[in-house]
Amino acid sequence: MTxxxxxxxxxRRPPAGLHFCLVQPVKACFWPAAKVLYLYGEAAMLAIRxxxxxxxxxxxxxxxxxxxxxxxxxxxxxxxxxxxxxxxxAERVLDRIRNGRERTISLEDVLKDHGVEG
Numbered sequence: 001m002t003x004x005x006x007x008x009x010x011x012r013r014p015p016a017g018l019h020f021c022l023v024q025p026v027k028a029c030f031w032p033a034a035k036v037l038y039l040y041g042e043a044a045m046l047a048i049r050x051x052x053x054x055x056x057x058x059x060x061x062x063x064x065x066x067x068x069x070x071x072x073x074x075x076x077x078x079x080x081x082x083x084x085x086x087x088x089x090a091e092r093v094l095d096r097i098r099n100g101r102e103r104t105i106s107l108e109d110v111l112k113d114h115g116v117e118g
Contacts (some may be wrong), residue, residue: 048073
């Protein structure tokens with residue numbers, strides 16, 4: 001399956017089974033007959049150095065599952081970023097609570113307010 005490049009006109013029909021495809025620079029395309037909006041965007045590339053033991057584990061996993069190493073690295077980074085963002089958000093809330101800018105409600109009060117016996 002090939003995707004249009006930045007200077008090509010997108011195909012008259014969308015590639016089967018796709019909801020969107022990415023090319024450079026940012027573009028959007030709509031196929032009226034299929035009522036599908038194709039978004040064209042830019043993806044950044046990042047090079048990282050991994051210990052050989054990690055590289056071997058990643059290669060083995062990719063081979064075993066039929067997915068790419070890039071898939072697993074991307075998923076790991078996204079999950080880690082989500083976890084860090086959650087941690088930082090929780091720390092900000094905790095700081096507001098400790099400084100008296102935000103209050104808490106006890107579980108007992110929440111249960112009582114909603115008519116649930118604790």
